[in-house]
Amino acid sequence: MHALRPIRRPVPLAVTPLSRGMIGRTVLALAGFLAVTLFALPLMAAGTTLRLRGDVTARGDTLSFGDLVEGAPADLAARALFRAPALGAVGTIQARRIIEAAASLGLTGIETGGRLQVTVQRAARRVGATEIEAALKRALETGYGLDPKSLSVRLDGDAPMLLAPLDLDGQAAAVDVTYDPRTRRVAGLVVLGERQASLRVAGVAVETREVAVLTRSLNRGEAVASADLTVERRPRDGVPNDVQGAPTLVVGQVAQRPLSAGAVLRSGDVAPPDLVARGDSVAIVFETAGVSLSLRGIANESGRLGASVSVMNAASKKVLQAVVIAPGRVSVGPVPQPQPILQASAAP
Structure with missing residues (x-):
């Protein structure tokens, strides 16, 4: 005979009534789930990806969610999250802090692209x-x-x-x-x-005061062109009194010695070019009232306009002193005398 095993009756389960605290926590959890769903579903439907921006330039005192995260929802993009650096300064924000701030707004899944921080520069007028x-x-x-x-x-x-x-x-x-x-x-x-x-x-x-400055080096006898000069302002106490200030008066003159680029031109550095060169054939002109003669001669020395030079009459070999009046042309005529200025006498 087999011993009978006693029949074990199932123990009835005790039903515990829900408290108000449990009901409140459940409602809050459901509300949070619904909030996340409401924010996430539009993004999922639109196929928008939240992506951390790279270097950011702040134009105001604060940085918004849209400044830091690409693809932020329109209703959250303007939400201020962080203070911007001081004017002209540069700062950084850790990526985890941005992700935490986004989570507090109900947004997750932000792609960081491997960035650990975002560099922020504050724009400023300088x-x-x-x-x-x-x-x-x-x-x-x-x-x-x-x-x-x-x-x-x-x-x-x-x-x-x-x-x-x-x-x-x-x-x-x-x-x-x-x-x-x-x-x-x-x-x-x-x-x-x-x-x-x-x-x-x-x-x-x-x-x-304005001074004329050479932009390139010049050799002795080389003419100055307008492109060789620039005008600069220099402290008056630091420049000589004979500096050249008007480039228009210098253009066309020739260097009297080697001049280096950047040199401030002085009156003795350049001079008008010689119109007569030593050994050149020149026209010796004699002009007076009603008389005009021209002879061929040889210049014994060089001279610029108005200079007195020695010339030799090619026919008589006589040496004369003449004044340079034009290229290849000298004058041995009398020097014109200035006419006196007559003043009208007052009537008695």
């Missing part, structure tokens, strides 16, 4: 030394009557730079300017707009 000097010169002209064309401002220190937002596009101005005529020291505040951006600068006002 007002350099040239604009700063121009602003100071305008203020010196208005406030102190100085001629800006003959003035240069040598700013203290390294080249100053005023950084300003891009929307400040007006002309830089110098305010609160002070000037000491004895020391020629100048100082002021360079501003943009209604002083939204400003920089305090100081320097020395230097009086300048």
Whole structure:
């Protein structure tokens, strides 16, 4: 006989009623799932891929989601996430921080392309030394009557730079300017707009003058062409008194000695070309009232226009002193005397 095994009756399961806390957590989980689904489904339907951007240029004080992530939804693209660096500065944002910020908005699956960080540069308007000097010169002209064309401002220190937002596009101005005529020291505040951006600068006002500078080297006797010259402004105290300032007066003259490129031309460096060369055949002209004679001769020396040179009459071999009046032409006539200026006497 087999021993009978007792029949084991199934134990009834206890049913625990749901508490309010459990119901609340369940509802929140479902709401979160629905929110993610609502954001993700349009992106999936449109086939849009969220991709981390590369280097970014910030034009304002903050960086939005659309600035950092390509393909951001239109309703989230303008959402500010991070502060931008200072004007003109460069900063970085870790890729994980951008992904975390996107997750807080219900967006996942951002492609990083292997980037660990995004470089951000803050765009800025840069007002350099040239604009700063121009602003100071305008203020010196208005406030102190100085001629800006003959003035240069040598700013203290390294080249100053005023950084300003891009929307400040007006002309830089110098305010609160002070000037000491004895020391020629100048100082002021360079501003943009209604002083939204400003920089305090100081320097020395230097009086300048125009000088003719060679752009290439010249050999002795070589003529100066217009392309060989440029005009520069140099401090007046640092240039000789006999410098050439008008290139038009120098063009066509010849170098009296070898001249190097970059040299400031002085009055003795160049001279008008010789119109008569030693050994050349010349026409010896004698002209007076009612009489005009011309003989052939040989120049014993070279000379430019108006120079006195020695010539020899080819027929008589007589040596004469003549004045150069044109290329290959000299005059032995009397020097014209200036006519006296007669003044009308007053009637008695």
